Amino acid sequence: MGFELLQPRSLAEALEMKKSYGEEAKVLAGGTDFLVLLKDQKLKAEVVMSLRGIRELNFIRHEEGKGVTLGALATHGAVAASAIIRQRFPDLAEACAQVGAVQVQNLGTVGGNLCNASPAADAAPPLLLMDASLILASARGERRISIHDFFQGPRRTVLQADEILKEIFIPQIPGRRGATYLKLGRRKAMEIAIVGIGVAIHLNGSDQVVSDCRIALGSVAPTPLRARHGEEILRNQEIRDELIEEAAEVAAEEASPISDVRASREYRLDMIRVLCRRAIPAALASARGNKVEGLS
């Protein structure tokens, strides 16, 4: 594992380095994926730039009326423990709390989880539900893109050679939101999801009619994705068991899982249905329990 190690102290310094090294310098945040990628030669790096020393990237910031911003160094552990996230984005807190073991959560960052672009990244489905946007920075300046446009395939994102992910922005979501993230692993923990499902239900006024329903799937396609057709079935509807059933069926049709050592394609499709059936009522209950309107 021969590589040169760069340890910038500020974002500006990091961006300058990235500018001069470009593709050659690979970014390391928590490093939980990074060094293993190197070992497996899925990543080649002559130069490694560690972001760990950049204090200004390590934060979780809440701005009333605007939203929540996660710095690139916010770890799964910090996100799962954050009061504001637990309260308003329980799906994200649940996802982060299910990443690997505590030890991995304390090192691994949500940003790294996204940049790594694994189809199984646990933080991705909740952030897809929230229509989060990502702030990508380079010495040339910053750009903001929607998380929906970020993933290009397994291990591939739209990040340019001189860019790093600076922040993740979760916009305020109007209405009462209830959400959950369910993950099925082969073993209870330490396990990459066989299927991961996030569901968010938004209520506006009525407890009965769903103003919006969002379903996001992990591990069942080349990238994490939203099951938009499944969502349609429930949107502006009064939720009934038959509708949940139908939404689950349709969501499964939107996935294109593969068979691998951990589970067969058929099983994954089955589990999308099973988890949808569980997650939709759970999200609804959580939305109903959420008595305050217009949070975030």
Added chain:
Amino acid sequence: MEKKSRIRLTINGKELELEAEPNRSLLEVLRDDLGLTGTKQGCDREECGTCTVLLEGVSALSCNLAVGMVVGRKVETIEGLGQGGGLHPLQKAFVEKGAVQCGFCTPGIILETEALLRRDPAPTSEKITERLFPHLCRCTGYAKILEAIEYGARLRRGEPAVVTASHQGYVGRPRSALDAEDKVTGRAKFAADLYMPDMAYAKILRSPHAHAIIRNIDTSEAERIPGVRGFVTGRNLRAVRLGVKPLLRPGRGTFQPVIAIDRVRYKGEPVAAVAADTREIAEQALAAVKVDYEVLESVIGVEAALKPDAPRIFPEGNVEQTQTITRGDIAKGFAEADVVVENWYYTPFQEHGYIEPEAGLAYVDTDGRLFLQACTQFPYQCQQSLAQLLGLKAEEVRVVATPVGGGFGGKYVEHAWILAALLAYEVRSPVKVVYTREESILSSTKRHAALMRFKTGASRNGRLVALEAELFMDVGAYFDPLVTRYTAVAAQGPYEIPNVLVKAAQVATNVQKSGAFRGLGGIQIAFAQEQQLELIAQQLQMDPWEIRYLNALRPGSVTATGHHLEEGVGISATLKAVRPYYEQALQVARAENGSRETASTWKRGVGLACGWRAYGGQSTDPTEATVELLPDGTLEVRSGLVELGVGSTTALAQMAADLMGVRLEDVHLIGGDTARAPFPYTTSGEKAVMMIGGAVCRALEELRAALTSVSAQALGCRPEEITFKGGNALQAGRKLPLDRLAALCREVGVPLKYQGAARWSGYRPLDPDTGQGVFCDLYAMRTQVAEVDVNTTTGEVKVLRVVDASDTGTVVNPILLEGQIHGSIVQGLGYALTEEFVPGQTATLREYGLPTVLEMPEMVVLFVGDKVPSTPFGAKGAGETAIVPTPAAIANAIAHATRARLRRLPAKPDRVLAALRES
């Protein structure tokens, strides 16, 4: 490669400045540069926890930290705990509670716990498991580790230690393992912890193809790389030059070459081995080797290999029928049967999953003798292999076993250290080899996958009347028929069946070789046979317990091989022992399933399974041991015993201490060193304790006789009046300390050193066509009850509890035996639910799926059975075979919960769900 820089760190309270490349991992720097080898490398990819250190008091995986990123920070390693006198409370607790078996996982777990306790001195058990679950332990099944952590936390809070009363004698008492202290402190030197000046590193080039002809190997360019010291390939092998067949395990009827000669038969097969100044240079050199392959069609999986048009791995074909057992009249048996059940079953390859990867260090000493230290379970066979490969006399090769970081049958004569030794002989400098985890998984031997057809017949009253079994054992790329004998003998299960026809065949496929593994042959059989029994009971509407009890072997029974069983036939006793647990579990399950809403997706089930396995030698060759009373009155015992982390040496010392009436500390065991201890027939685990223990007892009896007569003379009494206790010879209140007695003996010319031998006397080789003979003297026997919850929508299975009753005879050391049984049960549970080595796919521990602490069930361990007259102290031992019935018990429990019958392991959720739909 980056330049070195000066790096400042505080390690275990000391400020250090060292020169290192900042990109190297902290783990490597701690071990290679600072000699802090208590921090272990089990995977180097964040999957095992053995490399855990404390970074600013918080646990961190040092394999995943570039040393440049921890500059100026405080690092603590296991060597820093309990500094300044005595063991740290956690270390003490691990020793006392029997939480240390091989000890390879121990330092990491202790540090993890310490990090937790610093912040939370009295953590809940949930907190503890949450921290513990990234730490893999393959030996203990986690139960004793959890116990030790809770006890250690109490000690650490200053609560008083629980003092156990001192006992008379050692056999039958719980004793912590003799080597446990070395392991909890990180002092124990495993093979990878050995370093020498001017040492070269070996790396192995492996075939990327499952089946290919090697047209040419060109190492010329690689040899020119500065720092490369030499190569071993199938072309330049000394054995080839000497005209010897260069086999890895000569004399065992296998064809496996020590390194591929003209053909590779599995992906990962060694093709070239290099020794170079550094690991990096070694890897560069391998990358520069040019191998010209002609790729052949390969065959993977028994089903594929059985097809008539399957590509042939050997000219004689892929399938060899190697053992048949016939007894009675099979046609008549089935004609008489009222029910007949016939099914196919499949069990996959199982990876041993020892947490210590293969390692060894070899050099040629100043006398020209080849000296190898390695984590081998069988140094003597390594010695023989090397002598043969190099054309040396046995005395010219010395092999010493280092502590083995988990063996389970997987560390015998392995490529890793044999190639390192050949390289050392070739390049004449010390050569060290340490496998990466990926290499270990790719190339190490596995439990034989098995495809089995069972046809079982019973009469209306539940008596088994006929069994026909066809067994296809996947031996991997090289033949070795031993397993077919084990499985064929085991096929009837621990039951009386008058009419039997068993045919066992070995099947070659293009995968790594299969090899010995705990419960060899028995576990596959139990999976099939115990489900057959259950299906018969169902058809006859009989109780699963009753049908087993009715058919159980008893003293006086005759097995299918014609073996008249007399002693150690405790299967009925183990059935009786689990009965109350079984009934209670059934009641609880009924209540649970009744009280759960009908809509609940979780169903409770209870399963029963018995298991047996041939136990004892497949040879009548004697095992020898010597004992000597030393001038200071202590005892030296030399034997071939290797400590595999299963407490064998402790058990042996306990026996010796009791026989001579000395303290355990006064027994010095020397073993595992071909130059210093006699050749044993085997050193595989407990069975070795029986035999080696027997030899030691014989030798001690002679020593005792001699000492008795000398002390009787000295004390002026009759020899019958002499007893030995507390390090003295005693007679009616008078005592003669053993050191004085030793001096007396020397004066009168009575020798103090004696040799003893023991053998399994009953062995008669099985006739290959009829199977008649005596395969072994004893059989390990046991019964288990498993309680599971099955989710009927996701197929997930949780094992809640396993009750194990084993026929152990005298228990030499309950705490160590119990720990072994725990470990075996959890290995069986892994095989049942998650573990499957899929050739060509499974590459890492995480993909493989070793059980973590979260999968650990509650375990109840019961010892039953009478003393066995023919073994030392009447002990039989039964730790390792606890794995045998576990998958079967779990499969039966799943079926009880849901009616889903699993005919294929592991019971992964998708398979459970599929079976549910079929039912």
